[in-house]
Amino acid sequence: MFEDQSCLISRHLTSSCEQESKWVYMTYHLIEISNGKQHEESEEHDRGGDSVKRRKCPLVSDHQGSDEQYSDTTSLIHPIGRDISINCLLRCSRSDYGAIASLNRGFHSLIRGGELYKLRRQNKIVEHWIYFSCNVLEWETYDPYRGRWMTLPRMPHNECFMCSDKESLAVGTELLVFGKEVTSHIVLRYSILTNSWSPGVKMNSPRCLFGSASLGEKAILAGGTDAQGTILNSAELYNSETQTWETLPNMNKPRKMCSGVFMDEKFYVIGGMASNMEVLTCGEEYDLDKGVWKIIPNMSSGLNGASGAPPLVAVVNNELYAANYAEMVVRKYDKQNKSWITLGSLPERPVSMNGWGLAFRACGKQLIVIGGPRAAGGGMIELNSWTPKDGPPEWNMIGSKHCGSFVYNCAVMGC
Structure with missing residues (x-):
């Protein structure tokens, strides 16, 4: 019954079948209550404001009730x-x-205050949603568990920000978008707790064209260029719970237009450029416990060029994959031999301009390719997924929508 509602149940966290059955029933009933409340409120509005009495349910504590039985919001159900x-x-x-x-108020405080998401993270209950922008200042999100599309509020209007290079990063319950004003870098922050945009906290060393990745409530950004165009070897760690930046040790090499991933509890910067003409084929590994960087030779050999996008890389089950946009194939990194193995083809329809306009991301245990065919009048965006296993990739289209077919920015939020 509960699975038909597409809700997530983590069976290994329960202490007994009887206890789990109680949780399942109560949660299912709670969702029906909340949906019923919204329906009744809609009916009241449709009737021109006439009063519609809502039946109290004994499962839910209601702060508006005069009866003592429903006055305790701390007990929730x-x-x-x-x-x-x-x-x-x-x-x-x-x-x-x-x-x-x-x-x-009890439910509102628990969810909108972020406490529930912290507990989900502690109990390793995670849903991955895909966020992407195909039109300037506009963002869409896709819930692959329910096949549901949602449109985020429009970003604040800023002429310079609209025209600048932008990077995006999902960390904790936030989506961060990095861009430029006339002489400086800015950060805009979208919170799923408030469903709104606000100014984000600036980095200690503001930058663009960097490599980045997140792990839970923390993220690392490395390399890029400053406001004067200087290529950087510096790195920073962001904590979304405290909204603070911490400067990390410098990398061995300065690099821009690089990519970042977490793998085996370490952070990797892959590829990039040391100058406008010099393409780097090495990567760097950052050990969070030791606080040191180590160069990994040939980690991005053949994945990008001087005129192409940063390497399109993603990690699933601690295995590194790459989308080679020149040959339209998927490759897997052999950690032992430090080389790339070609697995098979990318989806046929999504196209790109030297890798620009195409997104390649990990979404839980799946690899996702986001893009669309070139078409007049806006085109179509398509999401294709594959769960890596033995054999060549077998891509399945999990969603499509009429909008721009060029992906400017993309991030996956797991919480």
């Missing part, structure tokens, strides 16, 4: 108490959190 209530909510899809947050 009243008969089972706060702890089991939270265990119910952890197993809900975050698609339902907006509706559940509207029930009362």
Whole structure:
């Protein structure tokens, strides 16, 4: 029954079948309550404001109720108490959190305050949503668990920011977009807790054209160029919970237009350029525990060129994959031999301009290719997925939408 609602249940976290059945039932009932509340509120609006009395449900504590039975918002689902209530909510899809947050102050505080997402992360309950921009200042998100599209609020208008190179990064419950004003770099921050954009915290050394990746609530950015165009070898760590930047040790080589990934609990910078003409084939590995960088020879050999996009790389199950946009093939990195193995073809329809306009991302245990065929009048964006296993890639289209077919920025948020 609960699986039909496309909600996530992590069975290994329960203490007994009986306890799990209680959580499943309560959570399913809670979602129906929240959906029912929204439906009734809509009915009241449709009737021109006439009062419609809403039946109280004994499962939910209501801060608006005059009866003492419903006045306790700390227990959330009243008969089972706060702890089991939270265990119910952890197993809900975050698609339902907006509706559940509207029930009362207790639910609203738990979800909009971010506490529930911290607990999900601690219990390793993660849903990966794909965020991308095919039109300047506009962002879409796709929930692959429910096949649902959503449009984010439009970014604040800024003429210079619109025309500048932009990078994006999803970390914790935030989507960060980096760009430039006339003489400086700026950061815009979208929060899923408030569904709104706000100014983000500037880096210690502002930059663009850098490599980056996130792991939970933390992210690392490395390389890039400063406002004067100087190529950097510096790196920084961002903590989304404290919204602070920490300067890390410098890399061995300055590089721009590079890519970043986390793999085997280490951060890797791959490829890039040391100058406008010098393409780097080496990568660098950063050990977070030791705080040192190590050069990895030939880590990006053949993955990019002087006029092409940064290497299109992604990590699934601690294995590194790359989309070679020149040959339209997928490759896998052989860690032992430090070489690339060709697995098969990329999806046929998505096209790019030397790698620009095409996104290649990890989404949980899947590799995702996001792009579309060139077409007049805006075109179509398509999402193709493949779960890596033995044999050549077998791509499945999981979503499509009419919008621009050129992907400017893309990030995957797991929370």
